[in-house]
Amino acid sequence: MNNKGFRDYAKSRGIYLWEVAIELGVCQATVTRKLRFPMSESDEKKYRNAVDKIYKRKNGFRTEKSSNSYLLENIKDILSEHIGEENAIKSKEISTVLGLPLEDTQFLTRQLIKNALEKFKIPVVSSVNGYFIPKNEDELKSYNMQMQKRINGIENRRRKINANYNKWIKQNVG
DSSP, X not given: OTTHHHHHHHHHTTOOHHHHHHHHTSOHHHHHHHTTSOOOHHHHHHHHHHHHHHHHHXXXXXXXXXXXXXXXXXXXHHHHTOBSGGXXXXXXXXXXXXXXXXXXXXXXXXXXXXXXXXXXTOOOEEETTEEEBOSSHXXXXXXXXXXXXXXXXXXXXXXXXXXXXXXXXXXXXX
């Protein structure tokens, strides 16, 4: 079996290949294909470093080092590695890496992300692809335009509801 040393290394630490894939920002199939053939020293080092980071986060989470603060540190570390929209990470992936419960809306993880952004002043933005640090002004501009569209949409809805309410009151109450 190719890369048995790496596979044993990850297994001995309780790390699954899908976790390595998330850490490296690739899909699990990419990791599996990579492991079919002998890796270069630099690739093996990169993969082992990914295992070490995951192991550290998992073990840190289990030892209750002021749990919320430690989670925020881990989230900061995770988000700091996702620069550029092409490297975005979904809140569900962050939940999985940290061992948090998987929910429909990932409310807990999203709240922790928000708290980490405020605490560490990380310029993380989000898109349909997930969370990431903009790699250039264009990505930041795109995010700002997306947010402005949402703000405009909310404001339009608020105006319509108020107008409809006033019309409804006149017709039905007075």
